[in-house]
């Protein structure tokens with residue numbers, strides 16, 4: 216007889232390795248990083264035990280208790296207590312502990328026991344505990360706690376073998392044990408008593424060496440130094456943005472010439488006509504102009520992944536706490552905002568770790584101002600076309616410096632907006648507390664970095680192949696039809712729908728220095744920021760005529776004034792050009808209003824910033 | 839070990855300098871003036887391991903107002919603001 220699906224749930228304190236375990240068991244690639252609060256959603260996966268039992272396992276956000284103080288903790292609480300709509304309570308709870316730090320998990324486990332769910336304690340990160348000389352009397356611990364205890368090393372091959380074996384054993388005798396749920400929120404006195412009990416059990420079963428992680432202490436002495444720490448943080452960010460420029464250049468040039476050659480090839484082999492134009496101008500000049508930025512995207516993700524896996528993120532949050540607090544931001548807002556450098560969507564999701572509703576909302580509203588990786592193509596294109604690639608003070612690349620300035624502008628305006636929100640809307644505001652565990656540093660693992668980058672690169676390419684491609688088809692179509700009447704002397708594109716639409720919008724955008732080609736590019740750019748680059752590529756490629764296999768950057772350098780270019784950069788610092796971000800804001804805030812507010816305020820800022828930039832630049836003679 | 843705790847003056851952890859080591863004597867949320875309610879603050883502190891008898895050491899402090907502080911509590915390091923640390927009475 217086929218046994219029913221066994222339902223497991225992974226519960227534990229933040230950063231104890233639940234997601235690593237989930238990935239090891241199910242072969243998934245959910246995000247793992249070395250700071251508390253990585254997982255903010257429930258994720259289900261499946262596997263088969265050595266004895267052939269079908270298992271469903273659910274990964275949950277980490278939590279210190281079942282009180283559910285923030286949206287992510289509520290997800291865990293509701294799932295464990297079976298309150299989540301349409302969900303059965305798990306058959307077996309795997310309580311995952313960081314073996315180097317059992318105090319908080321054992322207390323959580325004592326609380327979890329009251330739910331009456333069958334449970335197993337998983338002593339994860341046992342490799343680190345062993346290296347530090349921590350020894351655990353597993354049998355005694357199991358007896359004291361009255362439940363099975365097993366060790367595991369989630370990140371090592373075969374490190375979950377014992378857990379798998381135990382799952383088979385335990386699941387065989389489950390059935391009858393359904394106990395009543397006697398959980399209710401613990402009072403302070405009960406909480407204290409549970410922690411005492413946990414400490415007693417640990418004293419009996421665990422022997423700790425008096426040797427803390429000396430590496431962490433040594434690194435922190437520099438990295439958390441009141442002044443030195445901020446210098447290091449600024450340096451890291453600076454190197455990151457320089458690298459995005461300097462390191463990616465050779466690869467990008469290679470890709471660029473690859474696409475050029477491809478364009479030439481298509482031009483040479485296909486007969487002149489619509490198909491040739493579609494492939495050369497629509498697909499290759501359009502989509503190709505976006506794919507060229509893959510190396511830069513990879514570099515920025517490489518930096519962020521390394522910082523996350525190493526354990527630096529929580530330190531950065533520590534250093535920035537008071538500085539961000541001055542702008543009225545919650546200390547826990549730092550990590551979501553830094554993740555937004557990659558993409559605002561995971562950044563906005565990560566705000567679930569913020570317990571205070573208003574703090575969370577403020578963070579969501581400003582997250583899209585952080586320079587996400589989709590802006591990189593736009594920035595790079597314009598910078599390389601208009602800013603000379605010379606060195607300042609001998610070692611700083613001027614283009615990299617401008618890039619850094621754009622990132623800084625995003626950050627400063629985010630802080631300013633947050634400050635204004637707090638000042639005008641939330642006057643009775645008292646600063647929410649900042650309490651964050653600073654995990655020990657861990658050597659970033661090559662495999663997880665490679666997987667992380669692979670996933671992001673794939674996402675980027677899939678986007679290029681779907682969203683961007685379909686927008687490109689649209690743009691190409693608009694820019695190619697209707698075709699000019701026979702004998703017309705003006706460029707063909709002047710008769711197209713694109714030109715008609717662009718010229719209709721031009722008066723609106725003329726004050727900020729945008730021509731009709733930019734106006735056309737901005738509309739599909741609402742779907743995704745990179746599309747604007749692709750759209751410009753296509754529009755100018757068609758306009759340039761059949762031979763124009765020139766790179767889009769060179770075209771822009773001849774067609775735009777410096778003032779227009781700067782105005783475009785200013786526009787992109789602010790413009791709400793991303794449909795998916797707006798959709799996530801609507802989902803996470805549960806309201807259309809906040810989505811509309813974000814859209815409007817960003818659009819107004821974008822227009823104002825461009826207006827000022829353009830007019831100042833023109834006044835200075837850059838028009 | 840420091841058995842001199844009885845003789846050392848009690849003080850809030852929120853006033854401790856970097857390098858301070860001591861043992862938690864009691865939690866007193868009313869002294870903190872945190873945005874959280876007394877019960878909530880005390881619960882959170884306990885959930886992070888700040889209970890009576892735990893050894894604490896102030897490892898690092900921030901730049902602005904020497905805030906926040908990174909505190910070693912037995913085997914883990916927790917960052918808290920001084921305002922909340924006022925609720926932790928040490929000696």
Ligand SMILES: Nc1nc2c(ncn2[C@@H]2O[C@H](COP(=O)(O)OP(=O)(O)OP(=O)(O)O)[C@@H](O)[C@H]2O)c(=O)[nH]1
Pocket residue numbers: 227228229230231232233234235236246247248249250251252253254255275276277278339340341342343367368369370371524657660
């Ligand atoms: N050495 C070692 N590292 C581990 C082990 N398990 C997890 N890690 C590392 O510990 C860190 C945290 O792992 P996660 O799986 O993200 O932890 P989590 O419990 O899902 O964290 P949250 O989602 O924030 O609650 C990562 O850097 C992992 O690489 C282990 O068994 N051994």
Ligand SMILES: [Mg+2]
Pocket residue numbers: 233234235246253254275276277
């Ligand atoms: Mg996780």
